[in-house]
Amino acid sequence: MGTPYVLKSGDNAGKALEVLMFQVDGVGAVRGMSKWTETDRNSGFLRRVKGLLERARTPQVKQACKCGHQAKYISVTIKVDGVGWHDYHCDSCKVLRNSDTSLVPLNYGGLRHFGVKIDKKLFMQRLRSACGLPAKGRLNAQACHDAIYPAPAPKPKPEPRPEPPAKPKQLELL
Numbered sequence: 394m395g396t397p398y399v400l401k402s403g404d405n406a407g408k409a410l411e412v413l414m415f416q417v418d419g420v421g422a423v424r425g426m427s428k429w430t431e432t433d434r435n436s437g438f439l440r441r442v443k444g445l446l447e448r449a450r451t452p453q454v455k456q457a458c459k460c461g462h463q464a465k466y467i468s469v470t471i472k473v474d475g476v477g478w479h480d481y482h483c484d485s486c487k488v489l490r491n492s493d494t495s496l497v498p499l500n501y502g503g504l505r506h507f508g509v510k511i512d513k514k515l516f517m518q519r520l521r522s523a524c525g526l527p528a529k530g531r532l533n534a535q536a537c538h539d540a541i542y543p544a545p546a547p548k549p550k551p552e553p554r555p556e557p558p559a560k561p562k563q564l565e566l567l
């Protein structure tokens with residue numbers, strides 16, 4: 394629900410906040426904005442930015458774990474000469490193959506597991522794909538928005554009106 398927030402000024406003018414959340418440098422930019430001093434003028438904007446950072450911790454991951462549940466992590470082996478990318482895991486299947494492997498959450502917070510930019514980029518590509526977004530190239534603002542904010546739950550069908558309880562028969566006094 395809702396629409397992306399397109400920035401009107403600054404280094405990222407014309408870009409949507411939600412798109413920045415799927416770009417390595419963009420995440421840093423949004424984090425930076427969240428630390429601005431609050432004023433009367435920017436308080437609404439700051440609320441939006443902070444809400445976005447909170448919400449983007451649990452993106453709408455489409456990638457499934459091998460058990461079929463929604464994946465929440467990717468297992469990786471981080472070595473000096475590069476990263477080995479392994480499987481996607483849900484909460485119940487996050488068993489590591491060996492002690493070299495670590496679980497990285499499928500959200501922007503996973504970036505901090507990687508020391509160098511190329512690995513951060515490779516992680517972001519996997520995060521994007523896992524969320525049903527193109528791994529490389531241009532991102533659609535609305536698609537990024539919808540990958541962060543959950544769709545509203547479908548309205549439940551109105552329950553059929555229950556029959557009024559039958560009036561208890563008056564007990565006849567004997």
Ligand SMILES: [Zn+2]
Pocket residue numbers: 458459460461462482483484485486
């Ligand atoms: Zn699983």
